[in-house]
Amino acid sequence: MKVLKIATAGSVDDGKSTLIGRILYDTKSLTDDKLEAIEEKSKQRGFDYLDFSLATDGLVAEREQGITIDVAHIYFSTPSKSFIIADTPGHIEYTRNMVTGASTAQASIVLIDARNGVVEQTYRHFFINNLLRIKDVVIAINKMDLVDYSEEKYNIIKGEIEYLASKSEYKGQNLTFIPLSALKGDNVVDPSENMSWYKGSTLLHHLENLETQHINDASQTRFPVQTVIRPKTNEYHDFRGYAGKVYGGDLEIGEEITVLPSKTRSKIKSIHFFDKEYTKAKSGSSVTITLEDNVNVSRGDMLVKVAQEPTITKQLDATICWMDKDPLQASQKYYIKHGVNDGQAKVTYLSSIIKTDFSGIEENPSALELNQIGDIQLKLSKPLLVDPYKENKSNGSFILINPKTNNTVGVGFIK
Amino acid sequence: MWFTYIKDMIMNQKTIQVDALESEAIYIFREVQAQFEKPVLLFSGGKDSITLVRLAQKAFYPAKIPFPLLHIDTGHNFPETIEFRDRLAKELGVELIVRNVQDNIDSGRVKEESGRYASRNMLQTETLLDAIEEFGFDACIGGARRDEEKARAKERIFSVRDDFGQWDEKNQRPEVFDMLNGRIDLGQNVRVFPISNWTELDVWSYIKQENIEIPSIYFAHKRKTFVRDGMIWSAADEVVYRDEEEEVVERMVRFRTVGDMSCTAAVLSEAVDITKVVEEIRDSTISERGARIDDKRSEAAMEKRKQQGYF
Numbered sequence: 001m002k003v004l005k006i007a008t009a010g011s012v013d014d015g016k017s018t019l020i021g022r023i024l025y026d027t028k029s030l031t032d033d034k035l036e037a038i039e040e041k042s043k044q045r046g047f048d049y050l051d052f053s054l055a056t057d058g059l060v061a062e063r064e065q066g067i068t069i070d071v072a073h074i075y076f077s078t079p080s081k082s083f084i085i086a087d088t089p090g091h092i093e094y095t096r097n098m099v100t101g102a103s104t105a106q107a108s109i110v111l112i113d114a115r116n117g118v119v120e121q122t123y124r125h126f127f128i129n130n131l132l133r134i135k136d137v138v139i140a141i142n143k144m145d146l147v148d149y150s151e152e153k154y155n156i157i158k159g160e161i162e163y164l165a166s167k168s169e170y171k172g173q174n175l176t177f178i179p180l181s182a183l184k185g186d187n188v189v190d191p192s193e194n195m196s197w198y199k200g201s202t203l204l205h206h207l208e209n210l211e212t213q214h215i216n217d218a219s220q221t222r223f224p225v226q227t228v229i230r231p232k233t234n235e236y237h238d239f240r241g242y243a244g245k246v247y248g249g250d251l252e253i254g255e256e257i258t259v260l261p262s263k264t265r266s267k268i269k270s271i272h273f274f275d276k277e278y279t280k281a282k283s284g285s286s287v288t289i290t291l292e293d294n295v296n297v298s299r300g301d302m303l304v305k306v307a308q309e310p311t312i313t314k315q316l317d318a319t320i321c322w323m324d325k326d327p328l329q330a331s332q333k334y335y336i337k338h339g340v341n342d343g344q345a346k347v348t349y350l351s352s353i354i355k356t357d358f359s360g361i362e363e364n365p366s367a368l369e370l371n372q373i374g375d376i377q378l379k380l381s382k383p384l385l386v387d388p389y390k391e392n393k394s395n396g397s398f399i400l401i402n403p404k405t406n407n408t409v410g411v412g413f414i415k
Numbered sequence: 416m417w418f419t420y421i422k423d424m425i426m427n428q429k430t431i432q433v434d435a436l437e438s439e440a441i442y443i444f445r446e447v448q449a450q451f452e453k454p455v456l457l458f459s460g461g462k463d464s465i466t467l468v469r470l471a472q473k474a475f476y477p478a479k480i481p482f483p484l485l486h487i488d489t490g491h492n493f494p495e496t497i498e499f500r501d502r503l504a505k506e507l508g509v510e511l512i513v514r515n516v517q518d519n520i521d522s523g524r525v526k527e528e529s530g531r532y533a534s535r536n537m538l539q540t541e542t543l544l545d546a547i548e549e550f551g552f553d554a555c556i557g558g559a560r561r562d563e564e565k566a567r568a569k570e571r572i573f574s575v576r577d578d579f580g581q582w583d584e585k586n587q588r589p590e591v592f593d594m595l596n597g598r599i600d601l602g603q604n605v606r607v608f609p610i611s612n613w614t615e616l617d618v619w620s621y622i623k624q625e626n627i628e629i630p631s632i633y634f635a636h637k638r639k640t641f642v643r644d645g646m647i648w649s650a651a652d653e654v655v656y657r658d659e660e661e662e663v664v665e666r667m668v669r670f671r672t673v674g675d676m677s678c679t680a681a682v683l684s685e686a687v688d689i690t691k692v693v694e695e696i697r698d699s700t701i702s703e704r705g706a707r708i709d710d711k712r713s714e715a716a717m718e719k720r721k722q723q724g725y726f
Contacts, residue, residue, distance in 0.1 A: 003435050031699065070587065072568040073561040075614045084612060100589040214435070226445040231478040239477060245442050245593070250430075273431050274473040280430040286441035286474070287431065299449055323589050337594050340446070399594050406575075406598040408588045 002212040005084045007102035007134070010111030011121035015142050019111065019182035020074055020087055021052020023204060026189035029076035049183065071101040080208055095356075095371035096323035098128055099411060103397075107136040107210055109203075114147045114179070118160045123357040126161070130168045131319065131373065131413065133390060136210050138176045140203060145181040149194040154179045167358050170390075178203050214284050219392040221249040221283075222310070223257075223303040224339045229288055241272060241288035242297055244340075247394045249305070251289070252280045259295055260302045260385050261312055267292040300341035302385050310385045310395060316345075316378040317415045319354065320368070324402065324409035327367035328376070334409065335401040336380065339394065344381035351375045376412075389413040436617055437470065440609040442593065443572060444474035447554050447607050448481050450597035454554040454607075455512070457543075458484040458504075460496035461673040462629050463558030463610065466618050468503065469627055470609060471556075483510035485555075487542050489535040490517045491677050493670075499630040514546045533656055534677040544580045547604055554597070556607045562614045573597055574606040582606075619696050623689045633692065635669040635684040646680035671696075 010016040021038075024030045030038070042051040074085040086101035102108055110125045112118065129137050139161050147153045158177045165175060178187055179198055186192035189204045201209070229241040251257075255268050271278045272288040281287045289303065297303075304310065322328050328347060336345040352361040353374045361375075368374045389396030400410040447454050456471060458464045471480045484504055488497070504511035516538045519525045525538045547555065561568045571587050573595045588596055597605055610618065622629060639650045641661040648655055650663045655677055657663075668681035669692070686692045 070569045070584065072565075073612065074568065075562045075612075077614075077616075082614075082617075096589055100591055103591040104593075226442070227449045229475060229478050233477070236477045241477075243445050243474070245438060271431075272476070274476050276429075278429045278431045282430060282433050284433040284435060284438055285431045286438040286445070288476070335598065337596060339594065340449070394592055397592050397594075399589075399591060399596065401596055401598055406596070406600065408590075408596045411589070411591045 002080075003082045003084060004107060004207065004210060004212050005086065005105045006207065007086045007088060007098070007105035007108040008111065009088055009098055009102070009108065009125040009128070010142075011113070011116075011119060014111040014113045015182045016087065016111050018052045019109075019140065019142065019180075019188065020085060021050075021054070022182045022185060022188050023085075024074070024076055025050075025052060026185065027076055027078060027204065052182075071097050078204070078208055081212070083207065095124065095128070096321065098125070099132070099321045099323075102128060102132050102134060103411070104215060105132075105134055106212065106215060107138070107207065108134045109138045109140050111140050111142050112157055114141050114143045114150075114153050114157065117153075117157050118164075120357060122161075123164070126164055126168075127356040127358065127373075128321075130170045130173065131321070133170050133172070133393070135172065136174050136176070138178060138203065138206065141177065141179045142182055144179045144186060144192075144195065145184050149179070149186075149192070151195075151197045154198075164358060176200070176206060178206065215393045216247045216283060219248040219387070219395075220308045220310075221251060221305050222247040222387075222392065222395050223251060223289070224341065224395075225297055225299055225301045225303065226340050227299055228297065239290070240294075241290050242303065243286075243288045244303075245286045246281050246283050248283050248392065250280055250282050251287075251303075251305075256306045257291075257303045258306055258309060259291075259297055260304060260309065261383055262296065262301070264293075264295045265306065266295050310387045310392075312383045312385055314380045314383050315348075316380065316384070316386065316398075316412070318376055318378065318398070318412040319373060319415065320376050320400070320410045320412040321373045322368045322370055322410050324407060325370050326402065326409070327369045328374075328400075328410060329367045333403065335403055336378070336384075336398055337401060338384045338386065338398040341384060343384065345378040345400065347376055348379045349377040351377065378412075386414050388415060436610070436613050437473075437621070439612065440467075440470045441474040443595070443607065443609040444471050444556075446595050446597070447556060448475070450595070451554040451605070453550065453552050454482040454556060455485045455550070455552045456480070456482055456556045457558070458486050458500065458511075459558075459673070460486070460492065460500040460630060461558070462618060462622060462633060463560065465503070465627060465629055466613075466621060467556065467558050467609060468507070469621075469625055472507070480507060480509050482556075483512050485512045485514070485546060485550075485552075487539045487546065488513050488515050488517075489539060489677075490515060491535055493630070493632050493673065495630045495632050496673060499628075512546070512550070514542050514549075516542050518542075519545070530656065536678040540580065547580070552604060553599065554605045554607050556609065558610060559608050560613050560615070560618070561611050570608060570611065572608055572611050574608070575599060576604050576606060578602045580604075616693070616696050619689075619693045623693050630673070632670045632673065634689075635667055635687045635691075637665055638668050638681065639663050640666045640668060640681060647682065648680060 008016055038050055038054045041054050072087045074087055076083050088098040088101035108129050112122055141154055141157050179195055180187035186194055187202045191202055223244050223246055225242045226244045229243050231239055253268050258265055269290045269292045271281050330347050330350045333346045336343050352363050353365045353372055354361050387395040396414045398412045399408050402409045475481055516535050519542055520527050525541050559567055571590050640647045641650050641663050669684040671682050673679055686695045
């Protein structure tokens with residue numbers, strides 16, 4: 001089954017949870033007992049409609065306040081595809097959760113309340129979609145029922161977003177505009193009878209027809225070694241396999257590869273997956289590889305195709321999204337995790353804060369606060385094997401960890 | 416594409432078919448082995464933990480699974496599950512650690528519930544935390560899935576717990592791309608959920624595809640049962656409290672989820688083999704945890720248990 005991972009983003013009360021509840025309901029993904037629970041709760045609260053947000057808001061505090069705090073993962077499928085929705089909170093203080101939910105998404109849905117149009121939150125959501133370079137973005141203009149299904153309203157919002165897109169650095173993004181009413185069900189799964197002027201697909205139909213290419217399939221082959229497998233049994237006495245996941249293109253038996261960072265050359269001798277051997281491993285498969293030569297390979301090393309080498313560097317220029325209450329400041333030290341590789345990093349320079357409302361940058365700030373995005377320079381304790389984020393998402397990103405709390409405090413996108 | 420298919424045939428090539436969920440789970444297992452000193456796989460004998468065992472085998476083959484299995488036995492488990500558990504551990508050549516809730520009841524550390532809805536489900540937490548401390552486990556791998564329950568939908572793949580096993584749901588570490596941050600302080604541990612992104616149907620389809628053996632109670636069989644609150648309870652054993660007016664009837668049932676006997680209800684079913692079970696799950700209109708008596712206690716039953724250190 002093909003899997004499409006979608007991130008959703010919207011402001012408070014844009015009806016995001018309602019939209020997801022509606023999709024689940026209309027695709028018959030809500031089971032009877034869950035539906036009964038929603039009916040009962042809705043009645044208890046005195047609503048005369050089904051409050052679908054109750055299907056996704058899982059924490060007590062969320063239900064109490066009627067808001068979404070943390071990323072929730074929701075699963076449903078249609079005959080053609082499996083979908084994973086990462087439902088992310090819209091509040092400004094949860095920008096970090098939005099980045100988290102959207103990092104591996106192949107597509108994203110940005111919700112806009114048709115009554116309010118483009119608001120500050122919309123800028124931020126749109127900005128993050130661009131920063132993460134999400135290929136397919138749906139602008140879902142919701143609550144059309146409350147603006148008399150007005151085509152004019154729809155066109156105004158569409159125009160504003162298109163203007164934003166024209167200012168964005170990432171030009172490869174496909175934007176799709178869909179007017180809908182999550183509450184009433186217009187254009188979610190079934191076409192709307194109230195908006196005959198709209199000729200495009202319904203939301204679900206559109207999602208079903210999107211490509212399910214993994215975010216890394218188009219990039220150069222990277223094989224970061226997670227662990228070395230040495231069974232030390234009689235049968236596999238000399239077996240020395242390098243276990244990891246293939247990112248990007250294929251790897252084949254007999255292929256010449258370079259082991260990094262040592263730059264040793266060798267050839268792929270065998271490719272194992274469980275108790276079988278294969279001649280080829282595609283992007284996305286978790287395999288075990290043996291080499292022709294007895295070279296020294298350990299966790300954090302990388303196998304790549306000859307002439308497709310990443311940059312080996314002890315210095316990084318990156319855009320970073322800060323996710324911790326303790327602000328980032330120049331000269332601070334953190335642990336860095338880049339893929340499966342670990343090291344230490346010192347912030348040598350905090351050059352700017354990037355305004356997420358597309359209004360420019362603030363130069364030479366003293367600190368980067370929670371939920372802010374900025375450009376930094378890092379000095380590393382050991383060389384890392386990196387690609388620019390725009391060429392390779394997995395190998396072009398990293399996280400920073402606070403050595404005092406062990407918390408993940410920032411996510412970086414390598415320039 | 417057809418041309419790669421033809422090329423594969425001509426070249427006699429064999430390409431691994433990518434299964435994104437399987438691949439992700441294997442990746443997670445390898446991260447656990449690489450990042451932690453003393454991991455353990457929480458094994459209940461249920462379908463999810465059996466699936467975990469197969470994935471762990473795949474992650475490290477031809478080496479053995481590099482950590483032990485831990486079972487917290489409530490003493491109220493289905494005999495079929497216990498028999499299955501012992502046999503599987505033996506076949507794998509992996510150490511099986513069993514810790515009993517009964518020991519904590521006997522020593523007076525925990526008090527057993529009484530009455531109609533008495534269950535030892537909640538008592539497992541204490542025994543689990545004791546075992547974590549006894550062995551110094553720093554990573555406990557479990558079979559929880561995000562589609563099971565609302566609070567679980569918010570769970571991370573690497574979920575940090577403090578000395579008391581508590582889950583701080585408002586302060587979870589962001590998980591971006593594939594990067595899993597397993598750094599912890601002494602005394603803390605991480606709960607790891609490799610099949611977070613699987614649905615119930617994914618698990619059953621995988622069991623079918625891989626031809627994995629599971630305990631017989633998952634298939635339709637005749638069993639002595641009684642009905643309470645619209646659910647079918649097993650009356651085959653003494654451990655479940657039953658009123659005299661609750662009539663015992665033999666029914667054709669199977670278990671869709673397996674906790675212990677005091678917290679798991681059966682479903683009427685004719686699905687006697689894995690193909691029929693997969694079909695049944697696909698067409699089901701009731702969620703899996705709809706048959707979990709422990710979840711019916713309150714709207715936030717799972718969230719509360721998790722905060723206290725439950726699986």
